[in-house]
Structures are given as structure tokens and as C-alpha cells.
Amino acid sequence: MTDPATIEKLRPKLDPFYRAVESVLIGQRKLIDGLLIGLLTDGHVLLEGVPGLAKTLAVRTVASALHLKFARVQFTPDLLPADVIGTQIYNPRTGDFTVKQGPVFANVVLADEINRAPAKVQSALLEAMAERQVTIGESTLRLPRPFFVLATQNPIEQEGTYPLPEAQVDRFMLKVVIDYPSRADELAVLDRMGGLATSVEIPPALEANELEELRRAADSVYVDAKVKEYMIDVIRATRKPADYGLDMTGLIQLGASTRAAIALLRAAKATLPRGPRYVTPEDVKTAAPDVLRHRLVISFEAEAEDLRPESLVKQVLDRLPVP
Numbered sequence: 001m002t003d004p005a006t007i008e009k010l011r012p013k014l015d016p017f018y019r020a021v022e023s024v025l026i027g028q029r030k031l032i033d034g035l036l037i038g039l040l041t042d043g044h045v046l047l048e049g050v051p052g053l054a055k056t057l058a059v060r061t062v063a064s065a066l067h068l069k070f071a072r073v074q075f076t077p078d079l080l081p082a083d084v085i086g087t088q089i090y091n092p093r094t095g096d097f098t099v100k101q102g103p104v105f106a107n108v109v110l111a112d113e114i115n116r117a118p119a120k121v122q123s124a125l126l127e128a129m130a131e132r133q134v135t136i137g138e139s140t141l142r143l144p145r146p147f148f149v150l151a152t153q154n155p156i157e158q159e160g161t162y163p164l165p166e167a168q169v170d171r172f173m174l175k176v177v178i179d180y181p182s183r184a185d186e187l188a189v190l191d192r193m194g195g196l197a198t199s200v201e202i203p204p205a206l207e208a209n210e211l212e213e214l215r216r217a218a219d220s221v222y223v224d225a226k227v228k229e230y231m232i233d234v235i236r237a238t239r240k241p242a243d244y245g246l247d248m249t250g251l252i253q254l255g256a257s258t259r260a261a262i263a264l265l266r267a268a269k270a271t272l273p274r275g276p277r278y279v280t281p282e283d284v285k286t287a288a289p290d291v292l293r294h295r296l297v298i299s300f301e302a303e304a305e306d307l308r309p310e311s312l313v314k315q316v317l318d319r320l321p322v323p
Helices: 004-022 029-041 055-064 120-131 185-193 207-217 225-237 256-270 283-293 302-303 311-320
Strands: 046-048 070-074 088-089 097-103 106-111 134-138 139-142 148-153 172-177 252-254
Touching: 004 029, 004 055, 004 134, 004 207, 029 046, 029 055, 029 148, 029 207, 029 256, 029 283, 055 070, 055 106, 055 148, 055 207, 088 134, 088 283, 120 148, 120 283, 134 185, 172 256, 207 256, 225 256, 225 283, 225 311, 256 283, 283 311
Parallel strands: 046 148, 046 172, 070 106, 106 148
Antiparallel strands: 088 097, 134 139
């Protein structure tokens, strides 16, 4: 376990990162926090929002602020799995096949508009996200470390999109939903980005070894047994709400998995930007919506009542007793 003094020493290293990213992104602190949690916990992040809310810019900017190899894949309906993970190329001179690595062989991979490609292409990322390796022909190749998939998608109600398979969605540690900026933030965007020369180059603000130190520190943040029990109660309440006195019968078709419980613990431990040296129930409440919103399968009855997974998670958090 990293001692508190070391955590205090490491925390200021995040300040240059935030300053660099916020020099480009205006009013998106929650989005930056979500991406940083993914980086600190070795988790993948899915960003959802309507077109034009700077999802792609956010991932590009975060990647620019890191000393890591970055690759971008634009998902389209005609994309093939080989375009993502790579393929084998035949050499007629030698009669051998050689492996041509795809863009997935990078530290930070931007899967842009991931829900614009069919399920077979989305699933090409599944092994990479889960196992940190890919299989091309008879060769199994390890991916570089660290490895993060930061994907963007438009809401599934938009024309020309495909819902992500449930197995793929569950591999994303967080799903961060981006809303429209405030009036003041939107005015600031016009001032900064309204001209022809709108690109802003930022120098890397966080070294790879510094990121690794921060990851180890986040992993060592103390979690009391009662807080862990509270996390388990939150997870299990999404499966059998009646057992916890919650009037939500018939609204949730499939509750959160054990993988969701692990993700909730890891996300709650990534408290370095907020300051605590230990996890509090408030940290759990802050992390739970982004961890659970994409893992709950709601019933037709809930959809008929215009309920969303976020609102059901909020009911669980509001009604469960806090230790």
C-alpha cells in the first residue's frame, strides 16, 4: 500500500495534465475526470453524446497530454475486423504469411463512433479489451502496456447506428454521458473556437512513468470493509431490489454483474484528483452512475414509464442506507 505522504506527493502531478486538457476543452471537467479514472484504473471508457459535443476532441486532447502512442479508428458500416486488429499478408516470393498489425497496437486507441459499424467489427475489439491481446491467423500478439480503448458513440436512436453487443458494453469500465454545455461555457467556446485557426497544440503534460506511479497510488487507496459491503449492497440491489425494500419490481430485467462490482471498487479508489486518501460512500455514489448505466438492462415496463438506467441507479443510491 502506498503511504499517504507518497499520495500527497503524486497528486500535484495531475495539475499540469488538467491545465493542458482544459486549455482546449471548456466546461468538461466531469468528462476529463471520467477519462482520467479510466487511465488510472486500466479501464476502457465509452463516451456517449449527440454529434458536435467534442467527444472526439476530448479523447484526442487527453492522448496529446500523455507520452503514449495514440491511434484513431473511424468506425463505418463498411469497416472490416482486419482494419482494426490487423491481418496476414502473403509473400509470393517466400510463400510465407507475415502479420501486419492494425491500429489497435497503440497505448491509447480512439474508437470513433464505434456504434456506426456492425457487431462483427465491434466484436473485433472484444479480445483486445478483455485480454490485452489479439489473435491474427495462428499468431496471438500481446498489446502494448498500458492499453486503453476510449470509444465514442452517438445515441442509438440516431439514424445509421448499431447498438453495441452486451458483452462488448460490459468491457467498458465507464460510460460517460456528455450533455450540452452551459450558456457561459458555450459563449467561451465561441470566443476560443470561432475563428478559422481553431486547432490548439498542447505539449505532453504527463510522462508514462508518472502515469504508472499514479496508477499504483490509486490502486493502493484504502477501502474500509463497511464501504465494500455498501458497494456490494448497491450491486445486489440492482438484481433483487425487493430484498432491500426498494419498490422497483419488474423494472430491471438484468442487474449489474460481478465485473460491475470490481469496476465500482476500482473507480471509487481513483480519488486522487478529489483529495481523499481513502474511499468514502460519497465516492461510491459519484462513481456508480458511470459504472452501472450501461450494465443494467431495463424492462419494457420501465421503458414505457420513460425510465432510464440512470434514474434507477439514482433510486438505489438514494434509498440504500449509507454506512
